[in-house]
Amino acid sequence: MAVAIKRLSTVDADFSAKMNALLAFEAAADEGIERTVAGILADVKTRGDAAVIEYTNRFDRLAAASMADLELTRVEMQAALDALPADRRAALEAAAHRVRVYHEKQRLEGWSYTEADGTMLGQMITPLDRVGLYVPGGKAAYPSSVLMNAIPAKVAGVKELIMVVPTPDGEKNQLVLAAACLAGVDRVFTLGGAQAVGALAYGTQTVPQVDKIVGPGNAYVATAKRRVFGIVGIDMVAGPSEILVVSDGSGNPDWVAMDLFSQAEHDELAQSILICTDAAFLERVQASIEKLLPTMPRQETIRTSLTNRGAFILVRDMDEAVAIANRVAPEHLELALADPDPWVDKIHHAGAIFIGHYTSESLGDYCAGPNHVLPTSGSARFSSPLGVYDFQKRTSLIKVSKAGAQTLGRIASTLAHGEGLPAHAKSAEFRLED
Ligand SMILES: NC(=O)c1ccc[n+]([C@@H]2O[C@H](COP(=O)([O-])OP(=O)(O)OC[C@H]3O[C@@H](n4cnc5c(N)ncnc54)[C@H](O)[C@@H]3O)[C@@H](O)[C@H]2O)c1
Numbered sequence: 001m002a003v004a005i006k007r008l009s010t011v012d013a014d015f016s017a018k019m020n021a022l023l024a025f026e027a028a029a030d031e032g033i034e035r036t037v038a039g040i041l042a043d044v045k046t047r048g049d050a051a052v053i054e055y056t057n058r059f060d061r062l063a064a065a066s067m068a069d070l071e072l073t074r075v076e077m078q079a080a081l082d083a084l085p086a087d088r089r090a091a092l093e094a095a096a097h098r099v100r101v102y103h104e105k106q107r108l109e110g111w112s113y114t115e116a117d118g119t120m121l122g123q124m125i126t127p128l129d130r131v132g133l134y135v136p137g138g139k140a141a142y143p144s145s146v147l148m149n150a151i152p153a154k155v156a157g158v159k160e161l162i163m164v165v166p167t168p169d170g171e172k173n174q175l176v177l178a179a180a181c182l183a184g185v186d187r188v189f190t191l192g193g194a195q196a197v198g199a200l201a202y203g204t205q206t207v208p209q210v211d212k213i214v215g216p217g218n219a220y221v222a223t224a225k226r227r228v229f230g231i232v233g234i235d236m237v238a239g240p241s242e243i244l245v246v247s248d249g250s251g252n253p254d255w256v257a258m259d260l261f262s263q264a265e266h267d268e269l270a271q272s273i274l275i276c277t278d279a280a281f282l283e284r285v286q287a288s289i290e291k292l293l294p295t296m297p298r299q300e301t302i303r304t305s306l307t308n309r310g311a312f313i314l315v316r317d318m319d320e321a322v323a324i325a326n327r328v329a330p331e332h333l334e335l336a337l338a339d340p341d342p343w344v345d346k347i348h349h350a351g352a353i354f355i356g357h358y359t360s361e362s363l364g365d366y367c368a369g370p371n372h373v374l375p376t377s378g379s380a381r382f383s384s385p386l387g388v389y390d391f392q393k394r395t396s397l398i399k400v401s402k403a404g405a406q407t408l409g410r411i412a413s414t415l416a417h418g419e420g421l422p423a424h425a426k427s428a429e430f431r432l433e434d
């Protein structure tokens with residue numbers, strides 16, 4: 001059965017309406033999910049461990065009697081790392097190294113300057129004390145997400161990393177445990193969904209309350225993160241994975257088809273879009289999809305994702321392609337072009353840009369170095385990849401000299417009177433000499 005991927009063309013009169021429909025999906029806006037998550041969070045807040053255990057047993061089909069059954073020991077994590085086959089361990093270590101090197105460049109440094117009268121002003125950078133890492137594990141296990149979340153946190157100097165990862169049916173993914181060990185995660189609980197987010201946000205008798213929760217997850221996780229924001233910090237509300245390929249008809253259609261599959265296989269809700277200036281190339285990619293899909297183990301997920309949320313968009317030229325890409329603001333954008341470099345700085349909204357035929361998005365997911373936790377659902381218009389800066393806080397520093405207090409005191413006093421706040425004015429005036 002052919003994959004009925006949507007076809008759009010900029011020459012169509014209703015192109016704009018079709019684009020709106022394509023982008024209408026809003027992550028976690030489902031009312032049923034909102035209600036379920038609100039109930040779980042309230043229950044975890046009130047009953048703590050008991051509620052966490054009940055929801056985990058229900059949703060992940062476990063039989064935990066106490067929280068001790070839902071926490072992994074250091075010994076277990078080390079054993080997982082030690083038992084890894086040599087090729088997997090080498091790949092994990094190589095990826096961890098590359099991710100660390102890239103993220104070390106992101107560390108924010110403090111700064112200060114001193115004015116002529118001796119007043120010093122500056123900014124101090126401090127790491128967060130305790131962070132919760134959500135590692136998804138419902139439909140697939142993500143050791144790479146352990147590295148992408150934990151390594152920047154460690155580079156920032158976070159003192160304590162608490163990881164949660166669901167283990168449906170009690171299946172513990174050994175590569176996930178090994179990655180947690182390698183990345184220096186402090187504690188791991190086998191919890192998922194809204195109950196895991198609630199435990200980290202409110203703290204329970206066993207799970208320590210964290211300052212910030214980071215990491216992607218499904219709609220239950222995203223909704224829970226949005227609801228606990230304010231009690232704790234969050235990195236972003238991540239939706240399903242997305243890829244947008246911009247093609248000029250050069251390159252291999254099989255490569256493009258597989259790149260579209262690579263995000264579609266994550267989730268039925270993932271989005272894969274191909275924008276192309278060449279109608280004949282779109283047909284070649286469609287043929288590649290039909291040829292390659294039967295060879296894929298997760299073909300039903302890919303088919304559903306491509307059918308419901310995928311699209312081929314025929315454009316008149318590269319300027320149109322870039323304008324549409326900027327409107328979509330995708331999580332991942334591939335420039336599958338013969339000469340991609342001139343187009344890079346015309347892309348203003350994308351989580352990550354993959355430049356040229358050899359840069360498959362999958363390399364970024366695992367080991368190129370940049371983070372794979374990226375803004376989705378158009379939020380690349382205003383937010384950035386997860387990075388070291390997400391684990392650092394800025395504090396302003398102000399040290400006013402006696403001379404500085406005279407100049408600043410007069411300005412502050414005048415403005416404070418203007419705001420009708422006499423105590424503010426007096427506190428500045430007390431320090432004036434005349
Ligand atoms: N942005 C990224 O960097 C990135 C990386 C990896 C994965 N992802 C995305 O993360 C998502 C992972 O989703 P997942 O489902 O595989 O794992 P998940 O860990 O996010 O969710 C699993 C949990 O969902 C909860 N849940 C499931 N059904 C429920 C229900 N009916 N009621 C209440 N709770 C329920 C359960 O508690 C379960 O433990 C995918 O969309 C994938 O594309 C994103």
Ligand SMILES: N[C@H](CO)Cc1c[nH]c[nH+]1
Binds near residue numbers: 142144240242263374
């Ligand atoms: N593509 C995902 C982010 O959207 C990250 C990932 C992890 N493993 C494979 N891929």
Ligand SMILES: [Zn+2]
Binds near residue numbers: 241262263266365
């Ligand atoms: Zn991926």
